[in-house]
Amino acid sequence: MASYLIGLHAGLGELGAIAFLWVLIEMMSPTPERVKRAKIVALIGVIALFLSWFVGGYYYVNTYGNEVKPIIKGGPQPWSHLIFTETKEHVFLFLPFLGILNYAIIRKYEKELVKNKNISSSVRMISLLITILAFGMALMGYLISSGARSALEVLA
Protein backbone atom coordinates (compact mmCIF):
# COMPACT_ATOMS: atom_id res chain seq x y z
CA MET A 1 0.00 0.00 0.00
CA ALA A 2 2.85 2.44 0.77
CA SER A 3 3.87 4.32 -2.35
CA TYR A 4 7.01 6.26 -3.18
CA LEU A 5 4.66 8.91 -4.56
CA ILE A 6 3.61 9.84 -0.98
CA GLY A 7 7.23 10.54 -0.10
CA LEU A 8 7.78 12.49 -3.30
CA HIS A 9 4.59 14.53 -2.75
CA ALA A 10 5.55 15.28 0.86
CA GLY A 11 9.17 16.04 -0.04
CA LEU A 12 8.21 18.48 -2.77
CA GLY A 13 5.65 20.13 -0.49
CA GLU A 14 8.27 20.52 2.25
CA LEU A 15 10.70 21.93 -0.28
CA GLY A 16 8.05 24.53 -1.18
CA ALA A 17 7.48 25.34 2.51
CA ILE A 18 11.21 25.68 3.22
CA ALA A 19 11.71 27.80 0.08
CA PHE A 20 9.14 30.35 1.25
CA LEU A 21 10.54 30.26 4.79
CA TRP A 22 13.88 31.11 3.18
CA VAL A 23 12.25 34.00 1.28
CA LEU A 24 10.75 35.25 4.56
CA ILE A 25 14.18 35.25 6.23
CA GLU A 26 15.86 36.99 3.26
CA MET A 27 13.19 39.71 3.38
CA MET A 28 13.77 40.50 7.06
CA SER A 29 16.70 42.68 6.07
CA PRO A 30 16.72 42.88 2.27
CA THR A 31 19.86 43.77 0.32
CA PRO A 32 20.23 43.52 -3.48
CA GLU A 33 21.97 40.12 -3.08
CA ARG A 34 19.28 38.81 -0.71
CA VAL A 35 16.49 39.96 -3.01
CA LYS A 36 18.17 38.22 -5.95
CA ARG A 37 18.46 35.02 -3.89
CA ALA A 38 14.85 35.33 -2.71
CA LYS A 39 13.66 35.63 -6.32
CA ILE A 40 15.39 32.38 -7.30
CA VAL A 41 14.24 30.55 -4.16
CA ALA A 42 10.63 31.75 -4.62
CA LEU A 43 10.65 30.38 -8.18
CA ILE A 44 11.96 27.04 -6.87
CA GLY A 45 9.18 27.13 -4.25
CA VAL A 46 6.48 27.72 -6.87
CA ILE A 47 7.80 24.86 -9.04
CA ALA A 48 8.00 22.55 -5.99
CA LEU A 49 4.41 23.35 -5.00
CA PHE A 50 3.13 22.69 -8.53
CA LEU A 51 5.06 19.39 -8.73
CA SER A 52 3.76 18.41 -5.28
CA TRP A 53 0.24 19.16 -6.50
CA PHE A 54 0.61 16.97 -9.61
CA VAL A 55 2.38 14.05 -7.86
CA GLY A 56 0.00 14.12 -4.88
CA GLY A 57 -2.97 14.45 -7.21
CA TYR A 58 -1.87 11.45 -9.28
CA TYR A 59 -1.51 9.36 -6.12
CA TYR A 60 -4.79 10.63 -4.65
CA VAL A 61 -6.83 9.90 -7.77
CA ASN A 62 -5.22 6.58 -8.73
CA THR A 63 -4.30 4.94 -5.42
CA TYR A 64 -5.59 6.71 -2.31
CA GLY A 65 -9.26 6.84 -3.29
CA ASN A 66 -9.48 3.14 -4.16
CA GLU A 67 -7.08 1.55 -1.69
CA VAL A 68 -6.46 3.77 1.34
CA LYS A 69 -9.65 5.81 1.81
CA PRO A 70 -11.97 2.78 2.37
CA ILE A 71 -9.52 1.32 4.92
CA ILE A 72 -9.27 4.58 6.90
CA LYS A 73 -13.04 5.11 6.83
CA GLY A 74 -13.56 1.57 8.17
CA GLY A 75 -10.87 1.95 10.85
CA PRO A 76 -10.77 3.50 14.33
CA GLN A 77 -9.83 7.00 13.06
CA PRO A 78 -12.24 7.75 10.20
CA TRP A 79 -11.94 11.46 11.04
CA SER A 80 -8.41 11.42 9.62
CA HIS A 81 -9.94 11.08 6.16
CA LEU A 82 -13.30 12.76 6.68
CA ILE A 83 -11.83 15.91 8.20
CA PHE A 84 -8.12 16.06 7.37
CA THR A 85 -7.83 14.51 3.89
CA GLU A 86 -10.85 16.47 2.75
CA THR A 87 -9.46 19.74 4.15
CA LYS A 88 -5.92 19.06 2.91
CA GLU A 89 -6.86 18.21 -0.67
CA HIS A 90 -8.79 21.47 -1.05
CA VAL A 91 -6.75 23.98 0.98
CA PHE A 92 -3.61 22.70 -0.75
CA LEU A 93 -4.99 24.14 -4.00
CA PHE A 94 -4.49 27.68 -2.58
CA LEU A 95 -0.72 27.25 -2.31
CA PRO A 96 0.52 27.37 -5.94
CA PHE A 97 -1.54 30.52 -6.59
CA LEU A 98 -0.20 32.24 -3.46
CA GLY A 99 3.30 31.20 -4.53
CA ILE A 100 2.88 32.73 -8.00
CA LEU A 101 1.65 36.01 -6.46
CA ASN A 102 4.64 36.11 -4.09
CA TYR A 103 7.16 35.35 -6.84
CA ALA A 104 5.59 37.96 -9.16
CA ILE A 105 5.91 40.69 -6.49
CA ILE A 106 9.59 39.89 -5.84
CA ARG A 107 10.31 39.80 -9.57
CA LYS A 108 8.49 43.04 -10.37
CA TYR A 109 9.73 45.03 -7.36
CA GLU A 110 13.23 43.55 -7.21
CA LYS A 111 14.86 47.00 -7.05
CA GLU A 112 12.30 48.65 -4.73
CA LEU A 113 12.32 45.82 -2.17
CA VAL A 114 15.53 47.01 -0.51
CA LYS A 115 14.12 50.45 0.36
CA ASN A 116 10.35 50.04 0.33
CA LYS A 117 9.33 48.53 3.67
CA ASN A 118 5.69 48.20 2.64
CA ILE A 119 6.59 45.82 -0.17
CA SER A 120 9.16 43.82 1.80
CA SER A 121 6.73 43.39 4.71
CA SER A 122 4.04 42.27 2.24
CA VAL A 123 6.41 39.63 0.84
CA ARG A 124 7.20 38.52 4.40
CA MET A 125 3.50 38.20 5.26
CA ILE A 126 2.60 36.13 2.19
CA SER A 127 5.74 33.99 2.63
CA LEU A 128 4.76 33.31 6.25
CA LEU A 129 1.24 32.34 5.19
CA ILE A 130 2.54 29.94 2.52
CA THR A 131 5.00 28.41 5.01
CA ILE A 132 2.34 27.90 7.69
CA LEU A 133 -0.18 26.45 5.23
CA ALA A 134 2.43 24.14 3.66
CA PHE A 135 3.65 22.86 7.05
CA GLY A 136 -0.03 22.49 8.00
CA MET A 137 -0.38 20.19 4.97
CA ALA A 138 2.50 18.09 6.32
CA LEU A 139 0.82 17.87 9.73
CA MET A 140 -2.43 16.76 8.11
CA GLY A 141 -0.48 14.23 6.03
CA TYR A 142 0.89 12.79 9.27
CA LEU A 143 -2.63 12.53 10.75
CA ILE A 144 -3.89 10.80 7.58
CA SER A 145 -1.00 8.29 7.69
CA SER A 146 -1.75 7.71 11.35
CA GLY A 147 -5.38 6.96 10.45
CA ALA A 148 -4.25 4.44 7.82
CA ARG A 149 -1.80 2.77 10.22
CA SER A 150 -4.37 2.43 12.99
CA ALA A 151 -6.83 0.87 10.52
CA LEU A 152 -4.21 -1.62 9.31
CA GLU A 153 -3.36 -2.57 12.91
CA VAL A 154 -7.00 -3.50 13.46
CA LEU A 155 -7.03 -5.58 10.27
CA ALA A 156 -3.76 -7.40 11.14
Next chain:
Amino acid sequence: MNIKALGISTKLTILLITIMTILGELNSKFKDFLTGLTGHHWTAKGLISLIFFILIYLLFNKASSKKEDIKKVITVVMWYSIVSALIIFLFYIYEFFA
Protein backbone atom coordinates in the same frame (compact mmCIF):
# COMPACT_ATOMS: atom_id res chain seq x y z
CA MET B 1 3.17 41.65 -14.34
CA ASN B 2 0.14 43.48 -13.04
CA ILE B 3 0.17 42.63 -9.30
CA LYS B 4 -3.25 44.20 -8.70
CA ALA B 5 -4.77 41.90 -11.35
CA LEU B 6 -2.84 38.93 -9.96
CA GLY B 7 -4.14 39.71 -6.45
CA ILE B 8 -7.74 39.84 -7.70
CA SER B 9 -7.20 36.62 -9.63
CA THR B 10 -5.66 34.89 -6.55
CA LYS B 11 -8.42 35.91 -4.13
CA LEU B 12 -11.22 35.01 -6.55
CA THR B 13 -9.61 31.64 -7.31
CA ILE B 14 -9.40 30.88 -3.58
CA LEU B 15 -13.05 31.88 -3.24
CA LEU B 16 -13.98 29.66 -6.19
CA ILE B 17 -12.12 26.66 -4.70
CA THR B 18 -13.99 27.16 -1.41
CA ILE B 19 -17.38 27.45 -3.14
CA MET B 20 -16.74 24.39 -5.35
CA THR B 21 -15.59 22.39 -2.30
CA ILE B 22 -18.67 23.11 -0.19
CA LEU B 23 -21.15 23.04 -3.05
CA GLY B 24 -19.74 19.69 -4.15
CA GLU B 25 -20.46 18.22 -0.71
CA LEU B 26 -23.94 19.71 -0.42
CA ASN B 27 -25.12 19.05 -3.97
CA SER B 28 -24.42 15.63 -5.46
CA LYS B 29 -25.45 16.80 -8.95
CA PHE B 30 -22.72 19.44 -8.89
CA LYS B 31 -20.17 16.87 -7.71
CA ASP B 32 -21.28 14.49 -10.49
CA PHE B 33 -20.95 17.35 -12.97
CA LEU B 34 -17.35 17.95 -11.83
CA THR B 35 -16.60 14.22 -12.00
CA GLY B 36 -18.04 14.10 -15.51
CA LEU B 37 -15.60 16.80 -16.66
CA THR B 38 -12.33 15.01 -15.91
CA GLY B 39 -13.20 11.66 -14.33
CA HIS B 40 -12.63 12.90 -10.76
CA HIS B 41 -14.22 15.85 -8.96
CA TRP B 42 -10.91 16.92 -7.38
CA THR B 43 -9.07 16.96 -10.71
CA ALA B 44 -11.88 19.06 -12.16
CA LYS B 45 -11.66 21.54 -9.26
CA GLY B 46 -7.91 21.90 -9.82
CA LEU B 47 -8.23 22.33 -13.57
CA ILE B 48 -11.12 24.80 -13.29
CA SER B 49 -9.15 26.80 -10.68
CA LEU B 50 -6.08 26.99 -12.91
CA ILE B 51 -8.05 28.10 -15.98
CA PHE B 52 -10.10 30.57 -13.89
CA PHE B 53 -6.92 32.03 -12.36
CA ILE B 54 -5.43 32.69 -15.80
CA LEU B 55 -8.67 34.07 -17.29
CA ILE B 56 -9.34 36.45 -14.39
CA TYR B 57 -5.76 37.68 -14.54
CA LEU B 58 -6.03 38.36 -18.27
CA LEU B 59 -9.37 40.12 -17.76
CA PHE B 60 -8.18 42.43 -14.97
CA ASN B 61 -4.74 42.90 -16.50
CA LYS B 62 -6.37 45.12 -19.11
CA ALA B 63 -9.01 46.73 -16.94
CA SER B 64 -7.29 47.56 -13.67
CA SER B 65 -5.14 50.58 -12.95
CA LYS B 66 -1.36 50.24 -12.95
CA LYS B 67 -1.13 52.05 -9.58
CA GLU B 68 -0.55 49.24 -7.13
CA ASP B 69 -0.87 49.22 -3.36
CA ILE B 70 1.00 45.97 -2.64
CA LYS B 71 0.24 46.00 1.08
CA LYS B 72 -3.50 46.27 0.39
CA VAL B 73 -3.37 43.52 -2.27
CA ILE B 74 -1.53 41.13 0.08
CA THR B 75 -3.72 41.95 3.11
CA VAL B 76 -6.89 41.16 1.14
CA VAL B 77 -5.44 37.94 -0.33
CA MET B 78 -4.29 36.84 3.13
CA TRP B 79 -7.72 37.38 4.65
CA TYR B 80 -9.36 35.46 1.80
CA SER B 81 -6.89 32.59 2.29
CA ILE B 82 -7.18 32.37 6.08
CA VAL B 83 -10.97 32.69 6.20
CA SER B 84 -11.46 30.25 3.29
CA ALA B 85 -9.13 27.65 4.82
CA LEU B 86 -11.00 27.95 8.13
CA ILE B 87 -14.38 27.68 6.41
CA ILE B 88 -13.32 24.47 4.62
CA PHE B 89 -11.83 22.98 7.82
CA LEU B 90 -14.87 23.87 9.98
CA PHE B 91 -17.25 22.63 7.27
CA TYR B 92 -15.67 19.16 7.30
CA ILE B 93 -15.69 19.09 11.12
CA TYR B 94 -19.39 19.94 11.01
CA GLU B 95 -20.01 17.28 8.32
CA PHE B 96 -18.20 14.68 10.43
CA PHE B 97 -20.27 15.31 13.55
CA ALA B 98 -23.57 16.04 11.80
